[in-house]
Amino acid sequence: NPEEGKAEFDLKVQNGRTEFFEDQKTDTLGYNGNYLGPIIKVNKGDEVKINVNNTLDESTTMHWHGLEVPGEMDGGPHQGIEPQSTWSPSFTINQPAATLWYHPHLLDKTGEQVYKGLAGLFYIEDENSTKLDIPKNHGINDIPLVVQDKRFTEDGDIPYELDMRDTMDGFMGDTILINGAISPELDVKNELVRLRILNGSNARAYDFNFSDNATFYQIASDGGFLEKSVEMTNVTLAPAERAEILVDFSKYKSGDKVTFRDTENNIMTINIIEESTEKTEVPKELVEIPKYDKGKIVRSREFIMSGSGPMVTINGKQMDMNRIDEELKLNELEEWVVSNESSGGMGMMSSSPHPFHVHGTQFQIIERNGGKPPLNEQGWKDTVMVKSNEEVKLLVNFKEKGLFMYHCHILEHEDSGMMGQFIVK
Ligand code: C2O
Ligand code: CU
Ligand code: CU
Numbered sequence: 019n020p021e022e023g024k025a026e027f028d029l030k031v032q033n034g035r036t037e038f039f040e041d042q043k044t045d046t047l048g049y050n051g052n053y054l055g056p057i058i059k060v061n062k063g064d065e066v067k068i069n070v071n072n073t074l075d076e077s078t079t080m081h082w083h084g085l086e087v088p089g090e091m092d093g094g095p096h097q098g099i100e101p102q103s104t105w106s107p108s109f110t111i112n113q114p115a116a117t118l119w120y121h122p123h124l125l126d127k128t129g130e131q132v133y134k135g136l137a138g139l140f141y142i143e144d145e146n147s148t149k150l151d152i153p154k155n156h157g158i159n160d161i162p163l164v165v166q167d168k169r170f171t172e173d174g175d176i177p178y179e180l181d182m183r184d185t186m187d188g189f190m191g192d193t194i195l196i197n198g199a200i201s202p203e204l205d206v207k208n209e210l211v212r213l214r215i216l217n218g219s220n221a222r223a224y225d226f227n228f229s230d231n232a233t234f235y236q237i238a239s240d241g242g243f244l245e246k247s248v249e250m251t252n253v254t255l256a257p258a259e260r261a262e263i264l265v266d267f268s269k270y271k272s273g274d275k276v277t278f279r280d281t282e283n284n285i286m287t288i289n290i291i292e293e294s295t296e297k298t299e300v301p302k303e304l305v306e307i308p309k310y311d312k313g314k315i316v317r318s319r320e321f322i323m324s325g326s327g328p329m330v331t332i333n334g335k336q337m338d339m340n341r342i343d344e345e346l347k348l349n350e351l352e353e354w355v356v357s358n359e360s361s362g363g364m365g366m367m368s369s370s371p372h373p374f375h376v377h378g379t380q381f382q383i384i385e386r387n388g389g390k391p392p393l394n395e396q397g398w399k400d401t402v403m404v405k406s407n408e409e410v411k412l413l414v415n416f417k418e419k420g421l422f423m424y425h426c427h428i429l430e431h432e433d434s435g436m437m438g439q440f441i442v443k
Contacts, residue, residue: 024439026066029055029080032073034135035051038200042174047074047134053198055138058120058160060111062144062421067108072099077124078131080105082140083258084118084240084380084400089296089420089442095125095339096421110416112417113380115147116242116306116398117260125339127215129189129220129429130178135219139164146305152264153212153235161204164218165285167191180430187329187370188221188428194285208267215263217255220429223371223403227252228265229277235300238262241380242400243304248393256373256403258427260393265424268298307397308411310382316350321424323372323404324359328434330426336435348419357409372431375401376414377422378442385411401427416442
């Protein structure tokens with residue numbers, strides 16, 4: 019970039035043909051390509067302008083998931099981008115280093131457009147992320163992993179057709195992809211490697227782990243670094259959640275293989291290909307997070323998620339573009355009590371977990387089911403898993419004005435109307 023502190027990007031929303039299987043092309047959607055989009059990299063403090071050019075013959079929108087920007091730049095259902103037109107939001111990056119993402123948010127159509135391939139990562143870097151002694155070599159030891167699931171027909175197509183079960187629990191595929199690839203292989207040196215994992219699936223939650231039950235360290239949650247790295251052997255991510263983890267491959271030899279998997283699927287083979295001379299150390303202290311002060315809570319609100327399938331609601335209501343559900347004030351600390359009273363989906367088949375997401379802010383979780391949240395939920399978050407009969411308490415404080423959404427990030431639930439609007443004044 020010629021001008022320090024300024025960044026401009028062009029994103030073209032386009033039809034694509036993707037070769038998921040050899041010699042077979044699938045109709046997909048992508049940004050500047052056939053499937054998914056480029057990683058947008060910005061620095062804290064940057065003035066950013068993004069030109070989103072819609073070349074499709076249907077409308078779309080572009081939402082910056084996790085970004086703290088004014089409502090009119092947020093790209094929710096009100097900022098439609100008509101076919102053959104361009105939307106150019108601009109904003110200043112005013113939040114810490116994080117792995118965020120972007121995706122469309124058209125009313126009732128988010129599930130389909132994301133499923134077809136519209137999503138991309140959005141990295142923010144800052145002084146701290148630059149200074150920290152962690153892997154930063156993109157594609158070498160700092161690896162983006164966008165995890166999604168698909169259901170292919172025999173011809174390799176991915177029609178977005180919902181059956182009864184999809185409508186109830188959300189669309190789940192039987193094939194897991196990483197960055198658009200089926201059963202990918204990743205070559206690494208036997209050194210410390212950073213994986214930036216996004217659950218970009220419509221509805222599936224994963225419990226990621228490694229075939230040898232190796233321990234790893236989570237260093238960041240949705241909205242940035244955790245205060246301290248958290249040692250773990252598995253990390254659960256609901257749709258839209260992110261985790262950055264450090265995996266120490268120094269105990270392996272060249273030629274070894276490890277599988278990255280979840281409880282049901284082997285997802286990616288990691289080949290250790292080279293002996294590294296780099297010394298490997300996981301930093302313990304990562305960042306200081308200014309913790310909200312409970313004593314400063316101005317107001318408390320309840321968000322009760324209930325119903326099932328097409329009848330899913332928040333506070334008994336379904337999304338209405340012409341109704342504003344909540345009114346907030348800028349810079350006032352609020353406590354949001356989010357609970358899930360949904361009983362099973364189809365009869366006893368499912369328990370209807372709902373990942374609750376709030377636009378325009380990163381929040382702090384102070385309570386999960388009456389106790390402290392786990393360590394890896396004690397950093398900045400924008401999406402939180404709330405299972406049946408669970409209750410979480412969040413502290414939120416808006417730095418930007420405008421109209422925003424909150425919703426379940428199971429995209430079929432969102433599209434069924436499990437979403438509400440709030441205005442920050
Ligand atoms: Cu990831 Cu309302 O969105
Ligand atoms: Cu969002
Ligand atoms: Cu839901």
